[in-house]
Amino acid sequence: MTTSAKTDSGAIRCAIYTRKSTDEGLEQEFNTLDAQRESAEAYIASQRHEGWTCLPDRYDDGGFSGGNLERPALKRLMADIEAGGIDCVVVYKVDRLSRSLLDFSRLMEIFDRHGVSFVSVTQQFNTTHSMGRLTLNILLSFAQFEREIIAERTKDKMWAARRKGKWVGGMPVLGYDVAEGGGRLEVNEDEAARVRAIFQLYLELESLLPSAQELERRGWNNKRWVTRKGKERGGKPFNKSTLFRLLTNPIYTGKVVFQGTTYEGEHEAIVDMETWKRVQAILRRNRLNGGTLVRNKYGALLKGLIFCTPCGTGMTHSCAKRKNGKSYRYYVCQTAQQRGWAKCPTKSVNAYDIESAVVQHIKGLGTNPAVLSTTLTRATEQAEARLHELEMERKAAERELRRLHAQVRKLLGGTLPAGASEIATDRLADLQERIRTTEQRMTAIQEEIIVLGKTTVKEKDLTQALADFDEVWNSLSSKEQAKIIHLLVERVGFDGRDQSVTVTFRSEGLKQLCQRTAA
Known part of the structure; x- marks a missing residue:
């Protein structure tokens, strides 16, 4: 049994703290947080003869790790302790409060400073005695050790998965979607065509900044995706850094990288090795000369060529x-x-x-005549390849427009719950902006197609x-x-x-x- 500080009326005000590392199953009517609280309430009721009473406020942290103190319910609990409204903190198990020995020690110091006791339902401790403190520290050390073991096992599992070429998570990349159930990447054909066009654009311009500026002119952004919680991420314009990361990501050649080692991936390559090697060679050269045409004092005309x-x-x-x-x-x-x-x-x-x-x-x-004919043929082939890229992009933009308009119709035609009107308005504004940007890009594509047709290299x-x-x-x-x-x-x-x-x-x-x- 725990010795606790009492109020002037003799009552010991008990706050119950519960935690779960993930948010899986929290949507159920009776979840693990409810189970933890029910056990704690039963224990407090068993100590009613000692003056224990259960405070009605709930301190539940669902989906938060015990490895740090950045938890909203825990912060409210500590604020109420600072205010003097709590005499005892009750948890189902020690590691529900913290899995870090250092963090737990800090919490105990605050508890002691405010005369607050600590109780574990499944591990009864008296925190006013040195033996109780020793036992708590030992158990918490084991909890921290267990957490480190789990982290090592997770890392080993990720390493093994990478060696087999599997996708083990992280931010999605332009050109691929994560397959249903995870663990594997699938080619997004529209985005893949755009990725190949970006590599070809860099081969033409041979510089990151002009390439990024051209991508912005075209309205091409990096990968946009939706998190499990329904929040949209990415979709921002390219800059030199994000373009460099795309051009140097081996994932586009069908490989995966983990801890600095490259492995053959299970996914399909988007960029052929010849294009990849040419781009990497230019990037290496530009790292030496800053990406500009550098000529030394001796006038080397073929430097970098x-x-x-x-x-x-x-x-x-x-x-x-x-x-x-x-x-x-x-x-x-x-x-x-x-x-x-x-x-x-x-x-x-x-x-x-x-x-x-x-x-x-x-x-x-x-x-x-032979060399001239070959050169003109290659120039024509490149122009046709560019026209094909533009046509593919135009079709992808049309599909994107249909998808965006469908989302607008769904948003306008649906019944909104109370308090959701502001969110819906922001979402509608975002959709309208994306529609405007896509339409502008379609206009630019059409203009480029017209210009490309007028600027075909002629023999004369x-x-x-x-x-x-x-x-x-x-x-x-x-x-x-x-x-x-x-x-x-x-x-x-x-x-x-x-x-x-x-x-x-x-x-x-x-x-x-x-x-x-x-x-």
Whole structure:
């Protein structure tokens, strides 16, 4: 039996505190919190001869962990203790009050300071005696130990699930939905098309900020989802940080990451490995140069564009001084530079020679029918691919509009419970704003489709532009030349085995070249 402080009238005012870690089952008419309170009330009734009385106020924390003190009912309980309205706190079990030894000690100090006793129905303790305190601390230590064991088991279970490629929770990502019952991701086709378009957009712009600005112009936001409690989360515009997280998330290649280790996932990939590797290479390069076109003092025209064909790695620009005092510029394969010359058949190439070869390749576009035809075909294919993306996005926007309008009709046609009108008004305003944004995006899509159709690269325009290019190239400064190269060229491949050079052009760059010539 517990020795308790009494009021002047001799009554011992008892407050019952109950807690459950999750909110599962709390909607039932008689739940675990009710069961805890019923046991505590019965115990208080058994001590009626000692003057014990049960206070009517309920201190129930449903869905709150005992690992901390951030619980609303507990805070009310402590406030009432501070106010002097409670003489004894009754719980069903010690760990209902706290599972943390440190937190429990703090609570006991407050109880002692206000002359409040503590009672556990299933573990009777006298907190005024040292032996009772020792017993409480021992039991609470075991409760904390049990909690840590559960946490370790949960972590081990998550690790095992990750190794098997399973989805173990967290914030959903754009492109996927969590399957019914959890544990597995399903591709959201509309969002997946948008994710692939975002990767392609970054390959075109090669910079996070312009890409994020273009996504905002298109009205594309990150993942929007609804929590189990019915609250909407996400759906915000992309910024550099959130776009970077999307572009570097291996989940889009069908993999999962846990504790820094990547595992094969059970879900379907959205982005192919070739696109993924190209995006990661640009991101790595931009981390070194800040995402801007950086040219060193030696005027490297192909910086960030040239790759070793046999190795598939980038080639970096370097400069050395010869004995005669003249500078020798060259591009060196990163594999050869980092792992030894014997590891790469290309090794290095004279910078002036490779840059001249690329420039001649550009000039030769207009005089080589085969190369010109191939370049125009690729530009047309890219334009058609973009048109397909826009059409898919337009259809997805139409479905989104139908869904939003259906929600508006449901909200306006339903009967609202008392006190819910303000919430409904906010929800309606949010739906109307999303409808407006979606309609604006559909208009922008249609405009882009029209512009794309009018700016198709034509053979005669490109031939004329390249003829003008040949005339003005030598009059350009090295800075202007570098800008032109990066405008037109997407990638340069060099193979040291046969000294071959391959140049991949940007369709958007060719369009801009034609437009500038026409102007």
